[in-house]
Amino acid sequence: MNRSLGDTVRTIFAAGTTAALVLLAMGAPALAQDEKMNIAGRFYFDHNGNDAYDAGDGVRAWGAGVRVTDQKDGRTFTLAVGADGRYGVFNLAKSTYLVENLDLVNYTSAKTSFTASGTVTDGDFPLVGHLVKGLSFVDTNGDGTRQADEKPTTGEIKVAGKAKDGSAVDQAATPGADGSYAIDLPLGEFTLMAPLLGEGLALAKPRAATDVDWATGVRAISVASTGKTEQVDLRYFVAKANITVKGALSPAKDTYLVGEQITAQVKLVNSGDAPVAPRVGLGLHDAKVVRHSDNLEAEGATQFVLRNRVLPGETAEIELTFVPGNTSFTLFKLVEFGSFAGLTDVDQSDNLLQFPVKVVEKSAETTAPTTSTTTAAAPTTTTTQAVAKAGNKTGLASTGASPLGFLALGTLLLAAGTGAFFMARRRRS
Structure with missing residues (x-):
């Protein structure tokens, strides 16, 4: 079949157009990528x-x-x-x-x-910020260095504070299998907090400048302008915590009045080997706590916790002032709970302080003394009033006797004197 020249040209043009479109399509991604x-x-x-x-x-x-x-x-x-x-x-x-x-x-x-x-x-x-790193482990032999057989801790170590620009920072890290940890911090002011581990473990007494303070359980970290690496170690030991409670009531009396303020002066003696913050509770039925010492923080109407830990061998003195509401209050009772944030008191036999209390109504206490005092003072009071009311306009005191008798006697004496005078005169004449 013969094809015309026009058909041939049209076929060549269509093929060329198609090829050009294909080439453009293939080249488009490369061009876009460039x-x-x-x-x-x-x-x-x-x-x-x-x-x-x-x-x-x-x-x-x-x-x-x-x-x-x-x-x-x-x-x-x-x-x-x-x-x-x-x-x-x-x-x-x-x-x-x-x-x-x-x-x-x-x-x-x-x-x-x-x-x-x-x-x-x-x-x-x-x-470059501030890298805090160290070891957290149970220092069994207390030498301050971790041996291979000393157990690493698994508690999360936290750091909180503010970066240099004022933004809040809250970081945490869990020690690895070897007890090591690391926390990257920005420049700023922070506090590292040792975890409470339980199992009778407490922070050990510091042996080096790298140790966390065992009394507070925290370490201040301050970085102003130049980042650095800081070593902070957390050494724990198996503690034997113990608090002994001693104290007295003030004022010390046999009998108290309803509504009278009574102060319990209590000593919390740390007789254990770890710093602890004791918690105390009061058994005050029919009584109300009206004041407590500044070193206590209230956790309820009758429960309080010491704000700071007491070091081994030291004593914390606290005061609790209460008021009996009626005569049903017969016993003051204070108990130290024996639980210190993961530690347990090994001897709770000395954790109780109690005193029998006698409370009476105010009228029952004051009636007898008032009657006795009034009777004894009556004669003096009566005499004083009589002297104060006696007297006349001249201000002279009166004896209480009538003046008429003295007036008659004077008249008789005057008449007798006059008669004697005239008789003497007659004789001379």
Whole structure:
């Protein structure tokens, strides 16, 4: 079959058009890829200071990331850091970008920014903050050094506080199989808190400057401007805790009145080998606590805890003032509970303090003395009143006798005197 020239031309044109479209379609991804770029990296703690991310370096999860600025038009956007310490932006229009580290307040860094004109996958920023590390173990022989047979602890070690920029920080770490732990912190002010382990374990008395204070169970950590590595060890031992309770009531009397304030003056003696914060409870039926000493913190109407731990061999003195509400109150009773945040008192026979108390109504106590005093004072009171009311307008005191008798006697004496005078005169004449 013969084909015309026109048909041949049309066929060649269609084939050429199809080939061109195929070539354009095949070349489109390559062209688009050339017009796009990616920028990615991580924030990590450069423990060994070599400006490279190594196996021993940790990542800074979450928080401030980077600011990316297009150098051609000035457009700016920020990227946050994820849980793995990484940040990234993809399919950016091809340009030149300035990538800046936004976390230079809470950390120092050898790298503050970089410029990217093409895809960057290793835009890492090394950070230097504050590394707290140490050992947490049961120091069986008490020498301050962990031996291979000394058990590591498994309690979570926590650090809380504020970073240099004022943001809250709450970090935690669990010791490994060898008892070691490490916590990366920013610059700032923090408190490391030793965990309460139970099983009769308590912090041991410090033997070195690296040990946590056994009286408070905490360690202050302060880093102002330069990051460093700080050793903090947590040494535990099997404790024998014991508190002995002693005390008295004040005022000490045989009888108290309803509504009268009575103060229990109590001594909490640490006769054990570990610092403890005792808790006390009062059996005050028909009585009310109205005041307690400042070293106690109320945990209810009749239960209190000592604010600070008592060291072995030392004594804490506390006061509790109460008021009996009626005569049914017959016994003051105070008990130290014998449980100290994971420790148990090994001898609870000396944890109880109690005193029989006699309470009477106010009228029953005061009637007899009042009657006796009034009777004895009556004669004196009556005499004083008689003297005070006697007298006349001249202010002279009266004897209480009538003046008429004295007046008649005077008249008789005057008449007798006059008669004697006239008789004497008659005789002379």
